[in-house]
Amino acid sequence: MKVVETKVFRGVDHVTSPSADEARIIEDLAPGTPVTVLPPYFFEEAEIRERNAAHFAELSDVLFVGGFPHIPNVDAALFIAQEIMRGFGRSDRTYASYWSVTPRRPKCRHSPAIGS
Structure with missing residues (x-):
């Protein structure tokens, strides 16, 4: 190569x-x-800061988009949906994932109805 x-x-x-x-x-x-x-990210050094819990309390949704030409890590996506998002303790939070390559398991799962 x-x-x-x-x-x-x-x-x-x-x-x-x-x-x-x-x-x-x-x-x-x-x-x-x-x-x-040509950096892939454009930000000022001053814009990088630690976020506290109050900052995240205002946020509600997570969208994961996998646009890579390989089978996605379905286990990781399901872990995020079933374990991480559940830990927020609020039913109004949504996790959605979409992949350009269809995995063997379901292509898209949404919370809060994960597991149904």
Whole structure:
């Protein structure tokens, strides 16, 4: 795979990378090819802060979207729905999940009717 990636890096006009660490590796593999770091998340350092329980008390729903081309981790999604969401202790909270690849078990489960 490294050979293929290196060939691509050397054959294009410009490469974007999600991190500075990866950009340095690409620059070493393809000297002379411009590399720009384009972070996948855009936020200011000051926007990152610890959230307390009061912040989450105002929130009610969770949506999990799996758009990957592989079978989803159904066990993890069901654990979130059946154990984590139940722990909030409020019936007005909703957990929904949708996957682009159909697993062997149900594709979508919703709370608070989980298990029915």
